[in-house]
Amino acid sequence: MPSHLPYIAISAFDIMALAAVIGALATGLWIIPEGARESFHRRLWRLTGLSLVALTVSSVVLLVGRTLEMSRQSLRHVGHWLPLVVRETSFGHIWMVRPVMLIVAWAAWFIGRRPARHRAAYGLLLAAAVIAFTRSATGHPADQGQWTAPEWVDFVHLMAASVWAGGLFAMTVAIFPLLPKAQLSTPVRLALVERLSSVAAIALAAILVTGVLSAYHYLGGLGPLFHSAYGHTLLVKLALVAIAIALGAANRFVFVPRIRAATPAPHNLSAPAHEADERAFSHLARSVAIETGFLGAALVAAAVLLHGMPPSEMAHTIGGTMARASQPAGRLEFTRFEDSRDAPVAPAISTIRYGVLRRSASQLSDRDAHWPRVDQRSL
Numbered sequence: 001m002p003s004h005l006p007y008i009a010i011s012a013f014d015i016m017a018l019a020a021v022i023g024a025l026a027t028g029l030w031i032i033p034e035g036a037r038e039s040f041h042r043r044l045w046r047l048t049g050l051s052l053v054a055l056t057v058s059s060v061v062l063l064v065g066r067t068l069e070m071s072r073q074s075l076r077h078v079g080h081w082l083p084l085v086v087r088e089t090s091f092g093h094i095w096m097v098r099p100v101m102l103i104v105a106w107a108a109w110f111i112g113r114r115p116a117r118h119r120a121a122y123g124l125l126l127a128a129a130v131i132a133f134t135r136s137a138t139g140h141p142a143d144q145g146q147w148t149a150p151e152w153v154d155f156v157h158l159m160a161a162s163v164w165a166g167g168l169f170a171m172t173v174a175i176f177p178l179l180p181k182a183q184l185s186t187p188v189r190l191a192l193v194e195r196l197s198s199v200a201a202i203a204l205a206a207i208l209v210t211g212v213l214s215a216y217h218y219l220g221g222l223g224p225l226f227h228s229a230y231g232h233t234l235l236v237k238l239a240l241v242a243i244a245i246a247l248g249a250a251n252r253f254v255f256v257p258r259i260r261a262a263t264p265a266p267h268n269l270s271a272p273a274h275e276a277d278e279r280a281f282s283h284l285a286r287s288v289a290i291e292t293g294f295l296g297a298a299l300v301a302a303a304v305l306l307h308g309m310p311p312s313e314m315a316h317t318i319g320g321t322m323a324r325a326s327q328p329a330g331r332l333e334f335t336r337f338e339d340s341r342d343a344p345v346a347p348a349i350s351t352i353r354y355g356v357l358r359r360s361a362s363q364l365s366d367r368d369a370h371w372p373r374v375d376q377r378s379l
């Protein structure tokens, strides 16, 4: 387990960067009401840019991390292995989509610096969504092949989690601190928190449905939830999510109604916020900041899950079965490359999580003899 820590940290960093990009965009597009967009655009766009820097860095770090994880070599040898990973493995092929999407995202970011360019924000969101899909296509969901139901379920889960966790993060660092100075009328402020609450509720519904589907798929029943390391990590994640849900419910059913009650009557709509309103807002802002912290911890727990062995897949590896490429693609979890000299690899085998050499034995050159042999993750 300790040797997996750097890779877990890399996954967590990548997930958080992605969530920050998607959350900042979702905040600008769906949470900030029309009358407040001008006031927050610059700050939100700057946050989107910083998150995009993090996502660009995490994309490179992810490739290096996966290369080290697969080759079991030190950083000194990464120059040798990295081109091979990009050229020869399914992970590398899918990863190559990232630089393209990052270029699209950066172009959209530069175009969208002015508030009127709404389409740029949607373009950037689309690029981020494709990057999200590359995560699903190279994680556990891809173990049964590409474009399968588990991949789409995971993709929706990741997008909705990013909207919720990333959206609250954007509210905490970019919107709430600016609110007192923003000179918004109280109804616009009310609309802001009502929209925040609704977007969070829709995202949560999607997260729960897809989370339960994925959990059932990977656990294979209720028992392993309590009797496997994977299940225990999931329980920790569920506890964190439960706390975040409780805080979200308090926001929706306590703080937002308080703000609504403090909103002036319709004949006095342009009245500035009064003291009760300010207090309710600062309570809400604090609660949202704490909720963001718990969701951040849930994202880390998700990264731990990604590096664990799902019990339903473990079933395929016990009973002395050795992981070999001749097995149905994606059934087993590999931490190293398959040496396809032993078992001729069908070119179609490309879906195994960590990557498999895509050439048959006859196509192998002497250089390929250096590939480490396949190795099962310890159960």
Ligand code: HEM
Pocket (backbone or CB within 6 Å): 015, 135, 136, 139, 140, 141, 154, 157, 158, 161, 162, 165, 207, 208, 210, 211, 212, 214, 215, 216, 218, 238, 241, 295, 296, 298, 299, 302, 303, 305, 306, 310
């Ligand atoms: C009912 C609640 C939830 C359940 C049952 C659940 C379950 C799962 C499962 C089983 C996975 C798959 C892990 C794997 O590939 O081995 C997963 C992934 C993930 N979950 Fe959740 N989850 C829930 C809520 C959340 C929440 C609230 C968040 C956001 C903070 C979240 C964020 C993620 C992320 C980021 C991934 C990784 C997706 C990827 O990179 O492909 N989940 N979740």
